[in-house]
Amino acid sequence: MPVQKQTRAGQRTRFKVTGKCGSVLVRLIPAPRGTGIVSAPVPKKLLQMAGVEDCYTSAVGQTATLGNFAKATYAAIQRTYSYLTPDLWKENALEEAPFPRYWEFLAHTPVARLSLFWGVPLFCFFFLLFLRFFTRRESPFCGCFHVYTGEWGVFF
Structure with a gap:
């Protein structure tokens, strides 16, 4: 022991x-x-x-x-x-993070090239689509119910 x-x-x-x-x-x-x-x-x-x-x-x-x-x-x-x-305490050697180690390989894959080129525009498009659909009053997913006015909507 x-x-x-x-x-x-x-x-x-x-x-x-x-x-x-x-x-x-x-x-x-x-x-x-x-x-x-x-x-x-x-x-x-x-x-x-x-x-x-x-x-x-x-x-x-x-x-x-x-x-x-x-x-x-x-x-x-x-x-x-x-x-x-x-x-x-046990001594731990610091290891290199995986992204810097394999960034060249990741940059040459077809999916990576698409996401680098179209990543931000696609995100903005889907975010605006989300805002357009989910903030309508007739949408079943619309915001929340306002307790004082008794209305559905997005209240910020």
């Missing part, structure tokens, strides 16, 4: 984490360097084996059930590695 890596500050738990098993809830809280592990005997052994040096713990629930107490501590230790801090 991986545990959060050591930081320059000398502590492995840089943030508060919680582990739960059954009714037991264990919370690991970062402590200043040199504090040691402030805990009950069961979590203390697990934290020492995990390599944690400075940590406060808080436990709630039926901690007399040592199995659940140990599993909750283990779950909390496991969650220390689930936080993705900037020093753990």
